[in-house]
Amino acid sequence: MADQPFRIVEVLYPGLTQLDFTGPHTVFSRIPGAETVVASEPGGAIESDGGLTFAGTRRMADIPSCDLLFVPGGLAATDVINDLVFMAEIRRLASSARYLTSVCTGSLVLGAAGLLQGRRAACHWAWRQLLPLFGAIADPSRVVRDGDVITGGGVTAGIDFALVVAAEIAGEATAQALQLNIEYAPAPPFQAGCPETAPAKVLAQVNKRMAAFLPERTRQVEAAAARLRATG
Amino acid sequence: MADQPFRIVEVLYPGLTQLDFTGPHTVFSRIPGAETVVASEPGGAIESDGGLTFAGTRRMADIPSCDLLFVPGGLAATDVINDLVFMAEIRRLASSARYLTSVCTGSLVLGAAGLLQGRRAACHWAWRQLLPLFGAIADPSRVVRDGDVITGGGVTAGIDFALVVAAEIAGEATAQALQLNIEYAPAPPFQAGCPETAPAKVLAQVNKRMAAFLPERTRQVEAAAARLRATG
Numbered sequence: 001m002a003d004q005p006f007r008i009v010e011v012l013y014p015g016l017t018q019l020d021f022t023g024p025h026t027v028f029s030r031i032p033g034a035e036t037v038v039a040s041e042p043g044g045a046i047e048s049d050g051g052l053t054f055a056g057t058r059r060m061a062d063i064p065s066c067d068l069l070f071v072p073g074g075l076a077a078t079d080v081i082n083d084l085v086f087m088a089e090i091r092r093l094a095s096s097a098r099y100l101t102s103v104c105t106g107s108l109v110l111g112a113a114g115l116l117q118g119r120r121a122a123c124h125w126a127w128r129q130l131l132p133l134f135g136a137i138a139d140p141s142r143v144v145r146d147g148d149v150i151t152g153g154g155v156t157a158g159i160d161f162a163l164v165v166a167a168e169i170a171g172e173a174t175a176q177a178l179q180l181n182i183e184y185a186p187a188p189p190f191q192a193g194c195p196e197t198a199p200a201k202v203l204a205q206v207n208k209r210m211a212a213f214l215p216e217r218t219r220q221v222e223a224a225a226a227r228l229r230a231t232g
Numbered sequence: 233m234a235d236q237p238f239r240i241v242e243v244l245y246p247g248l249t250q251l252d253f254t255g256p257h258t259v260f261s262r263i264p265g266a267e268t269v270v271a272s273e274p275g276g277a278i279e280s281d282g283g284l285t286f287a288g289t290r291r292m293a294d295i296p297s298c299d300l301l302f303v304p305g306g307l308a309a310t311d312v313i314n315d316l317v318f319m320a321e322i323r324r325l326a327s328s329a330r331y332l333t334s335v336c337t338g339s340l341v342l343g344a345a346g347l348l349q350g351r352r353a354a355c356h357w358a359w360r361q362l363l364p365l366f367g368a369i370a371d372p373s374r375v376v377r378d379g380d381v382i383t384g385g386g387v388t389a390g391i392d393f394a395l396v397v398a399a400e401i402a403g404e405a406t407a408q409a410l411q412l413n414i415e416y417a418p419a420p421p422f423q424a425g426c427p428e429t430a431p432a433k434v435l436a437q438v439n440k441r442m443a444a445f446l447p448e449r450t451r452q453v454e455a456a457a458a459r460l461r462a463t464g
Contacts, residue, residue: 017258018257019255019258022251022254022255023251023254023255025282026249026282029282036282036283038283038284050257050262050268051261051268051270052254053288054284055285125415142417143419143421154414155413155415155416156414159388159418159420160418160420163421167421167422173431173433173437175421176430177424179422179430180424180425180427180435180438182388183356183385183386183387183388183389183425184387184388184425185374185420185429186391186392186418186420186425187375187389187392189375189395189399189407190399190407190408190411191417192408192409192412192416193412193414193415194412194415194417195412197417198411198412202412203412206412
């Protein structure tokens, strides 16, 4: 890395899924020579899911540029893709970034910004099918790399994703040291982490709950996709 | 579960490792019928590692009781075990709890409170050997259950731990649905997550960095252990 710190801008918005952000942040904030900037469109305190509020985020407009842009997901991701001020800031920061990255439905934000056209990208399994509306190719892998675009699947995929990013920008040995530091030798008590391995009853129950959100989220994605087609 | 929400009190302190807390919080905050209370001794904003600040924590003294007490770890865990006001609140809340739980060096806090005497407990691999100073039996497992004490290993073990806890208090199907929701089908890019599998050079490097902290942390644990023997 160069003498200047490698600047990672992490973009929060109200209603984000905090673990999409906090998993990668743990890794990113420990990369030697990197600087993490926690940002949001208004700046200040941002409330995430589960009632957690992060204080003191920086205003996106006050950040001139970044080396890596990172967008976590959340149920509210399809709200913010229709917030024109937020999306203008995403596009501006993306234009300066060497890497564009996301976890979970954060890839819908990159997609809505027109940054994934013809690119393979990951997304949370339940929302992955929305990516092609932005011209992206939905990839079911846990971490997907397509050139300078690195994306992770749902929520906890952010830890795998962040280690891939750490290896890319700081080398494998550094990424492995970070993995050892956070004792990342996962041992899930159940094999229910993806639709292919979850018990059928559990999958049906989760799908039923997700289905309640699907019409409105699809409508929001379609609105953003129409705007993208119209503008560029 | 009963009609009353199952109250989970999560105890923060300055310098905690935020992923120790945010991983389990994601699971706990989604358990139907459970209520999560994010607390700290002074209340208000608490700064964690990596520059993240959590706003609006509740004052421990204002929380009359809990069903489950959860203590995350962090480099500062061995500071707070010598904070007598904090430790008195830990003991008071623990006395009302059905379950005592921790992740990472959070088990040193439970130990210093005299809650692990003769009990098996997990801890971050680099600090596990300090547990016996509090009369606990250090267990290298990722999640350890000994009666009503459920503890997780270092940092990311918190997700495995939280799913075990969710299954205990809300049933396996609920824990599996939560696992599917957070797409927890981990796929680490390297096998460096514990000393047994990490490359020797990486382990040596991390051990060297940890060694710099060891004398002071050991001294802090010894001071707390002496106090425990004198009073308890």
